[in-house]
Amino acid sequence: MxxxxxxxxxxxxxxxxxxxxxxxxxxxxxxxxxxxxxxxxxxxxxxxxxxxxxxxxxxxxxxxxxxxxxxxxxxxxxxxxxxxxxxxxxxxxxxxxxxxxxxxxxxxxxxxxxxxxxxxxxxxxxPPMAGDLDFSEFLALSFTHHIEILGRCTSLEERAFYIHQTFINHWDKYTLRDYLKADLYHHQGKIPNNFALTLPKTLHAQKAISMFKDEYLLDFVNVEELDERNPQDIDERVVENSIVQNVKNFILTFGKDFTYVGHQVHIEKLEHDMWVDLLFYNRELQSLVVIELKKGEFKPAYLGQLSAYMRVLNDDERKANENPVIGIILCKGADKSFVEYLLQDYNQPMGVATYKVMPEKLKAVMPDEKLLLEVM
Incomplete structure (x- = not known):
């Protein structure tokens, strides 16, 4: 040349x-x-x-x-x-x-x-009736995007939300469709949490609150592996394996800027062994994010377990330039008021979200090492 x-x-x-x-x-x-x-x-x-x-x-x-x-x-x-x-x-x-x-x-x-x-x-x-609808963003979206939004949204506020998110995140129609299906508008920023009390800066707490939803649609979970005696009683290891094997889908479900670190991550303190279900890093928050999976309804003991993991990760794994570790319990159901009441006594940033699966999706989920390598 x-x-x-x-x-x-x-x-x-x-x-x-x-x-x-x-x-x-x-x-x-x-x-x-x-x-x-x-x-x-x-x-x-x-x-x-x-x-x-x-x-x-x-x-x-x-x-x-x-x-x-x-x-x-x-x-x-x-x-x-x-x-x-x-x-x-x-x-x-x-x-x-x-x-x-x-x-x-x-x-x-x-x-x-x-x-x-x-x-x-x-x-x-x-100008449109809703102050948060930017008309330049409206005109920037394709006709196909608009039809996707109109098919799911009736209120101007909800449409404005998806128009803005599509514009700033450059979603294609398939990504937009996934977020519409998961009803992101009604779930984002509503997770029961103690972030405002435990994170060092108000802006950082606001970012964390807006980052997580109160419910996640895990429609890639292999329901054929569930306990046939009680289909509602989803084994947490089945959910974990499905997440690992579909980690790109999970990151898309959780939101932008998440990087997969590992699953069943071994940590040790004072000769006590512990295993973290799922560990991610969020670039926007500059924090490690611990996700603990539970197969049933929320239990108060889960907060103590999560708090122990976070304490060790903060002491031994967190870098000097990183913010405190954030912990999320992902379970089948939770009473939001009860969760928020209990979280008042914890001094680490934690939240509790729920998940649901789609039983009609019966496709097999096979391990894919290449997929994991691509995102690690």
């Missing part, structure tokens, strides 16, 4: 950066325009199909004719057009204010000329 001077190389890097930035902005602009087009078509279809202007089967007929007149056209199947109608109808009430007299005149002129207002979404000049 031919070497060039540092001066020229710097010029190359600056031009390259400008090209990539321009391409990104072009992609963003194209996505905004596509959303606005779908919104406008949805409005047009809604007004004609809902008010009885069109007959039965009109959307299918229109879709077929579009394909004939524009060979190779994609995204305008009958199903897609109905999703455009849904997109408009679900957001219209939130995004639009009553039109002014001048705008009413423009709307009437558009109807007379049969013009579809393809820039309507981009020209909305009233």
């Amino acid at each position: 031919e070497k060039i001077s540092p001066l020229y190389n710097d010029a190359v890097q600056q031009i390259k950066s400008a090209i990539l930035e321009s391409q990104l902005e072009a992609a963003r602009a194209a996505n905004k325009q596509m959303l606005s087009l779908y919104y406008a078509v949805g409005k047009f279809v809604s007004e004609n199909s809902r008010e009885g202007t069109w007959g039965t089967g009109a959307i299918g007929t229109i879709s077929a004719q579009l394909q004939r007149e524009m060979p190779g056209l994609r995204g305008f199947s009958p199903t897609s057009i109905k999703k455009m109608r849904q997109f408009y109808e679900e957001w219209n009430g939130f995004l639009n204010r009553p039109p002014t007299a001048g705008e009413l005149e423009n709307i009437e002129n558009e109807r007379k000329t049969a013009k579809i207002p393809i820039f309507a979404l981009l020209n909305i000049n009233r």
Whole structure:
């Protein structure tokens, strides 16, 4: 490879950066325009199909004719057009204010000329009703992402939550679908805990509280290995093995910035041996995270066991630049008020979350050493 001077190389890097930035902005602009087009078509279809202007089967007929007149056209199947109608109808009430007299005149002129207002979404000049919905983030999401969210969420606050999380975390539609399925909105930041009392800084405590949910959906657990005499009594080792064998899925379920350290991690103190079920490290919190799995309902003794593990890890494993170890008990059920009452007497940051599995998923879970090596 031919070497060039540092001066020229710097010029190359600056031009390259400008090209990539321009391409990104072009992609963003194209996505905004596509959303606005779908919104406008949805409005047009809604007004004609809902008010009885069109007959039965009109959307299918229109879709077929579009394909004939524009060979190779994609995204305008009958199903897609109905999703455009849904997109408009679900957001219209939130995004639009009553039109002014001048705008009413423009709307009437558009109807007379049969013009579809393809820039309507981009020209909305009233902020949404929820202060936490950033309209620039709204326009940055793909139409597919929006349809996923609309299929699961009804309130504006919940939609705004998933739009924001998708935007800042760069979720693809499959990741978004998983979080929607796990109902992240209603579970994140609600774990019974004592973080505010035990973590050294308020901001750090707030991060920890928002990091963990009060319930986790472990739909990759192999239910064929459960005790057939009592399917509800899930053996904790089965859950642990399933987590280890599907550690990428588990990290996705738990959230961002988790790194797998190990399972059944051996620690020793004063000639007493202990084994930690699952050990992770969280880069955002800069803390080791201990997860203790329990097959049944929460018991007060679990807090003492977890506290002992955390004490040893803090003394022997925690680095000088790291924050205190955080401990999570993951069990089948827990009385939140009772847990919070008991946690008041503990001076280490702990929380108690619950999990559930999906019995209809009966796929076998086989050990995969390559998977573990990839994430370690």
